[in-house]
Amino acid sequence: MAGTESSQSSRQSSFNSLAKDLELPLEQGCLSIVVLGASGDLAKKKTFPALYHLFEQGFLQSGEVHIFGYARSNLSDDGLRERIRGYLKGASSEEHISEFLQLIKYVSGSYDSGEGFDNLNKEISEYEKSNESGSSRRLFYLALPPSVYPSVCKMIRTYCMNPTSRAGWTRVIVEKPFGKDLDTSEELSSQLGELFEEDQLYRIDHYLGKELVQNLLVLRFANRLFLPLWNRDNVDNIQIVFREDFGTEGRGGYFDQYGIIRDIIQNHLLQVFCLVAMEKPVSLKPEHIRDEKVKVLQSVNPIKDEEVVLGQYEGYKDDPTVPDDSNTPTFASVVLRVHNERWEGVPFILKAGKALNSRKAEIRVQFKDVPGDIFRCKKQGRNEFVIRLQPSESMYMKLTVKKPGLEMATEQSELDLSYGMRYQTVKIPEAYERLILDTIRGDQQHFVRRDELKAAWQIFTPLLHDIDAGKLKTVPYQPGSRGPKEADELSEKVGYMQTHGYIWIPPTLK
Numbered sequence: 001m002a003g004t005e006s007s008q009s010s011r012q013s014s015f016n017s018l019a020k021d022l023e024l025p026l027e028q029g030c031l032s033i034v035v036l037g038a039s040g041d042l043a044k045k046k047t048f049p050a051l052y053h054l055f056e057q058g059f060l061q062s063g064e065v066h067i068f069g070y071a072r073s074n075l076s077d078d079g080l081r082e083r084i085r086g087y088l089k090g091a092s093s094e095e096h097i098s099e100f101l102q103l104i105k106y107v108s109g110s111y112d113s114g115e116g117f118d119n120l121n122k123e124i125s126e127y128e129k130s131n132e133s134g135s136s137r138r139l140f141y142l143a144l145p146p147s148v149y150p151s152v153c154k155m156i157r158t159y160c161m162n163p164t165s166r167a168g169w170t171r172v173i174v175e176k177p178f179g180k181d182l183d184t185s186e187e188l189s190s191q192l193g194e195l196f197e198e199d200q201l202y203r204i205d206h207y208l209g210k211e212l213v214q215n216l217l218v219l220r221f222a223n224r225l226f227l228p229l230w231n232r233d234n235v236d237n238i239q240i241v242f243r244e245d246f247g248t249e250g251r252g253g254y255f256d257q258y259g260i261i262r263d264i265i266q267n268h269l270l271q272v273f274c275l276v277a278m279e280k281p282v283s284l285k286p287e288h289i290r291d292e293k294v295k296v297l298q299s300v301n302p303i304k305d306e307e308v309v310l311g312q313y314e315g316y317k318d319d320p321t322v323p324d325d326s327n328t329p330t331f332a333s334v335v336l337r338v339h340n341e342r343w344e345g346v347p348f349i350l351k352a353g354k355a356l357n358s359r360k361a362e363i364r365v366q367f368k369d370v371p372g373d374i375f376r377c378k379k380q381g382r383n384e385f386v387i388r389l390q391p392s393e394s395m396y397m398k399l400t401v402k403k404p405g406l407e408m409a410t411e412q413s414e415l416d417l418s419y420g421m422r423y424q425t426v427k428i429p430e431a432y433e434r435l436i437l438d439t440i441r442g443d444q445q446h447f448v449r450r451d452e453l454k455a456a457w458q459i460f461t462p463l464l465h466d467i468d469a470g471k472l473k474t475v476p477y478q479p480g481s482r483g484p485k486e487a488d489e490l491s492e493k494v495g496y497m498q499t500h501g502y503i504w505i506p507p508t509l510k
């Protein structure tokens with residue numbers, strides 16, 4: 001076992017107090033984790049490594065957990081283990097990695113026939129029989145294309161539910177995309193809703209598992225400093241930005257059916273938007289938090305065509321799986337406006353792009369100019385509070401200060417909290433690691449509820465339909481650039497003021 005006894009007991013005690021706060025039951029007994037689509041890309045790159053890290057830290061115990069990989073491919077137990085071994089990078093030894101891999105068993109079967117799932121159930125039951133004590137907890141992770149979700153869920157429901165004779169639960173994690181628009185998403189929700197209760201379904205959005213996204217509510221509601229500032233009286237505009245410095249690389253066929261709005265903005269950036277813009281929840285209970293997220297989504301005005309810029313990088317259509325006449329955006333900048341007391345008049349600029357000049361995700365809250373500015377600081381730039389989600393997690397506040405020296409001159413500087421400097425000994429967990437642990441604990445706080453998903457699609461569906469119908473066109477941009485210049489022009493038009501000549505470099509990168 002990796003974690004020491006004392007670190008495990010302290011983890012257990014902090015979980016006990018969290019469980020008490022959230023009224024989660026404390027559980028012990030068999031835990032079966034089934035990764036469906038175990039032969040795939042997500043499973044090897046994210047799901048199994050996340051399980052390994054949980055094992056490494058003592059959250060999954062050998063005597064208690066068993067992992068099953070399920071897919072159609074003809075693989076042996078060892079075949080699957082060898083496929084994922086290279087992706088398990090941790091602090092511990094080869095011996096420890098092997099100990100984890102021994103927990104994994106492979107079951108082959110199709111996604112729509114009873115035979116495979118009946119076999120899977122027998123394997124799980126066999127393992128549960130060997131450990132009669134406590135509950136039977138069954139977690140199914142659908143690392144699969146969404147087209148097979150309905151049939152797979154039906155099979156789980158028919159063949160693989162935890163036995164009613166034992167305490168425990170059955171939970172299902174599903175990956176985005178949850179549909180392509182409001183109607184298809186609602187159809188999928190209804191199909192899954194007929195098979196599972198909402199509290200059994202965990203719709204994962206891995207951005208909700210990122211450290212600084214999880215910090216947003218703490219930052220906003222545990223700091224007196226921000227309470228009076230976080231509103232239309234003080235904030236001029238807010239940007240939520242995702243940039244990648246590589247293109248669709250081998251995923252062109254998939255990507256072309258979705259585009260950047262469905263791939264990043266409607267889910268990841270909109271979830272971040274909710275946490276930035278929502279009101280204070282009654283408590284930290286998942287339903288209270290999600291109630292507030294739904295409310296702010298429902299307060300978003302229809303998107304105006306003139307507040308959208310779409311781009312496609314040059315060379316995107318060289319991918320043979322992308323049609324020559326594709327109008328799919330690989331870049332989009334969309335302004336959301338919230339019709340409520342706190343945010344009326346404040347533009348939220350959600351911007352995402354592939355094949356740009358850098359890789360980063362950040363929230364940029366730009367404050368209004370100082371009224372009656374005796375220093376003429378406007379030229380220096382405005383106050384900005386920036387939350388860098390990745391890479392190099394950090395938060396910094398751009399301030400105007402007196403330039404050190406004999407002259408009374410001002411310049412832009414920053415108050416800086418870089419996680420790499422401040423928390424040098426802390427390893428920031430991977431998003432998937434945290435979200436799988438939340439599922440085992442039954443905490444749905446960081447998962448998307450059905451009505452939240454519906455409200456998200458309501459915002460973007462009219463725009464997406466217009467793009468699909470060719471009513472809105474993409475403009476070309478150079479790979480490795482900032483994206484279309486029209487996007488910068490739009491940001492400026494709605495109020496964003498760029499500070500020229502000021503670039504913050506995280507100290508950890510110097």
Ligand SMILES: NC(=O)C1=CN([C@@H]2O[C@H](COP(=O)(O)OP(=O)(O)OC[C@H]3O[C@@H](n4cnc5c(N)ncnc54)[C@H](OP(=O)(O)O)[C@@H]3O)[C@@H](O)[C@H]2O)C=CC1
Binds near residue numbers: 045
């Ligand atoms: N890959 C990533 O980085 C990310 C993926 N996701 C989402 O996770 C899910 C899985 O993604 P990913 O692992 O990349 O997908 P893959 O294309 O690798 O598919 C996973 C497995 O599903 C089976 N499969 C593939 N196509 C079909 C099909 N048409 N019908 C039935 N089974 C099929 C294959 O297993 P076999 O043939 O052996 O049965 C395959 O190994 C998707 O919903 C994706 O959108 C989300 C975020 C990131």
Ligand SMILES: O=C1O[C@H](COP(=O)(O)O)[C@@H](O)[C@H](O)[C@H]1O
Binds near residue numbers: 206244263264361
């Ligand atoms: O969901 C997705 O996210 C990744 C980016 O995730 P990150 O955690 O590395 O920021 C993106 O590359 C992919 O296109 C998208 O499907």
